[in-house]
């Protein structure tokens with residue numbers, strides 16, 4: 001299938017006209033935010049948006065009901081969140097969030113910077129569709145299952161597997177070749193793309209791209225599975241400091257909470273599971289962060305039922321939604337109806353009658369936007385009421 005229109009992914013300069021108003025998406029390569037940047041996002045959400053920062057499944061953020069696009073670009077530009085007016089929508093880079101801090105894997109953070117710099121430095125790559133996704137997995141297997149168009153996966157011994165169209169291509173590269181290879185693959189995508197938004201959509205895309213790279217794939221093919229969940233709670237770093245993994249209810253971070261995060265003056269890492277990590281804390285500081293931010297709604301308990309539930313935008317943000325899906329999902333969690341022993345399958349039922357278990361995704365219509373990969377219970381609003389099906393892969 002060839003696309004006849006350009007992708008419509010929003011950015012800071014090109015907003016999406018959602019049902020509740022203009023929506024801006026801000027790319028955060030590798031999910032890495034400085035305290036200044038999280039403060040700028042908080043200020044933007046408070047002063048120019050609806051008061052919340054939405055976390056996305058690509059480790060980016062969104063602001064809804066944006067009132068002044070010029071002021072938004074100035075504010076975020078001053079914080080370094082808009083380094084290019086031409087390339088902002090192509091900087092979709094997910095990296096292993098804990099890389100370089102926890103575990104024996106190679107530190108992937110310099111590769112995030114180098115890849116972002118390479119993307120920004122190529123005028124041609126401004127033409128990539130905003131849907132194209134890059135992943136940099138240090139080898140722990142947390143991001144390679146996210147179906148990147150182009151990705152790398154650490155193998156140890158200074159070798160990386162090249163992922164194309166969501167799968168291991170069989171090509172192996174050294175650490176020094178990673179960034180040039182990924183950038184060459186991005187250029188190759190532009191040459192064979194002919195209007196497609198994803199490499200996965202192109203017939204024989206992996207084989208054609210591999211040939212353009214002049215690489216001969218080996219016979220080994222790695223398989224990737226989704227991680228069990230986001231890193232949550234107390235995470236001892238290799239250097240003796242502590243990282244705190246925090247869940248965010250339905251991926252919506254209030255600006256006031258973000259201001260408190262900025263005040264900690266530590267790196268904030270956004271994850272592709274709509275959670276965040278506060279890194280590089282001393283033990284006393286980490287305890288203080290939990291004492292202050294848990295009452296504000298951040299989730300430091302890996303058993304919290306909020307961590308197993310996701311929801312699309314629903315009303316009022318999406319005109320296609322049959323209901324305010326997020327309000328119904330939140331009520332289900334708060335009234336203890338999402339922790340049953342087993343899901344009660346149902347059709348055309350009211351929100352109050354839903355009883356579910358395990359990972360679940362609530363959708364305002366059958367498009368299931370934002371549905372996480374892997375087996376989940378699907379709770380879907382229809383014109384006749386809710387349909388509950390569990391679990392489907």
Ligand code: SF4
Pocket residue numbers: 312313314315318319320321322363364365366367368369
């Ligand atoms: S799943 Fe339907 S209601 Fe929800 S955001 Fe997507 S289109 Fe809108």
